Amino acid sequence: MVGASAFRQVREAQRLMTEHLVMARAALRTDGRRIARDRFLVGTVSYLVVVSVAMRWVIPWVTRGVSSRWGFDLTPLHPLIVSHIVVQLAPLLVGVVGAFLLLESREERTIKAVLVSPLPLRSYVAWSSGVMVAASALLMVVEAPIIGTGLPGTGALLATAVVGSLFAPAIALGVAGAASNKTQAFAYLKVVGVAPLVVSGSYFLTEPLQWVAVVYPPYLAVKAYWIAEAGGGSWPSWLVGGTFASAAWGLLAARLFARSARM
DSSP states (O other): OHHHHHHHHHHHHHHHHHHHHHHHHHHHHHHHHHHHHOHHHHHHHHHHHHHHHHHHHHHHHHHHHHHHHHOOOOGGGHHHHHHIIIIIIHHHHHHHHHHHHHHHHHHTTHHHHHHTSSSOHHHHHHHHHHHHHHHHHHHHHHHHHHHOSSOOOHHHHHHHHHHHHTHHHHHHHHHHHHOSSHHHHHHHHHHHTTHHHHHHHGGGSOTTGGGGGGGSTHHHHHHHHHHHHTTOSOHHHHHHHHHHHHHHHHHHHHHHHHHHHTO
C-alpha cells in the first residue's frame, strides 16, 4: 500500500511537471510572437547589440582623439563606460521588454486564463523571471567581448552578468504590476531609466558617498565589476549583496504583479 501510494504521488508529480512545462513553452512561444510583431520590442532587443558593435570602434577612436588633442587619457574610464552598457543597460532593456509582454498578457487577459489553469501564477512568474534572467545574462556575455575593452577576468565577468541580470524581472514585474496601460508603463520606465545614470555618476564620488546608489541593486553588480577590473579581490562580497538586494526587490515586484493580475 505504501509503495503504491508513493508511486501514485510520483506519477502525479510527473503529470503536473509535464503540464507546467507545456504551458510554460506555450507562454514562451506567445511572447516570442508578440516581440516579433512589435517593432518597438524588436528595436529594444537589437539596440544593445548594435551599440556594443559600435562601441568596439568608438571607444578606442574617442580615446585616441582626446589624448592627441587635449592630452587626457580616457583609458581609466573604459570600465565605467562598458559597465554602464553591459551591466546596467542589458537588464534594464530586458526588463523593459518583459514589462510590456507581461502588461500585454494582462490586457489580453492571458493572466486570467493562467489563474484558472493547472499552472499556478507563481510558476508562471517564476518561469517568466527565469527567461528574463537568462536572456539578460546571455546579452551581457555577448556584449562584453564585442566591446573588448575595460573588462574584468572571465570568472568575474560571468558572475557579474548573472547577478546583474537578476534585476531584470524586478523591473518587468514592478512596472507591469504598477501600470494600468502602456502609457503609464512608459512613464514609470522613464523614471527607472534615470537610475543607471545615478549609478554611473556615483563612480566619481568617494566612499561612503558613493554608496547612496546602493538603493538601486545593479549598483552592487557594477561596483563588483569596477573592483574586479581593477584587480581587487573583494568583488564577490558585492555580488552576494547584489543577489540578496535583487531578490528582495524581485519578491516585492512579484507580489505587486500578482495582486494586479487578480484584479
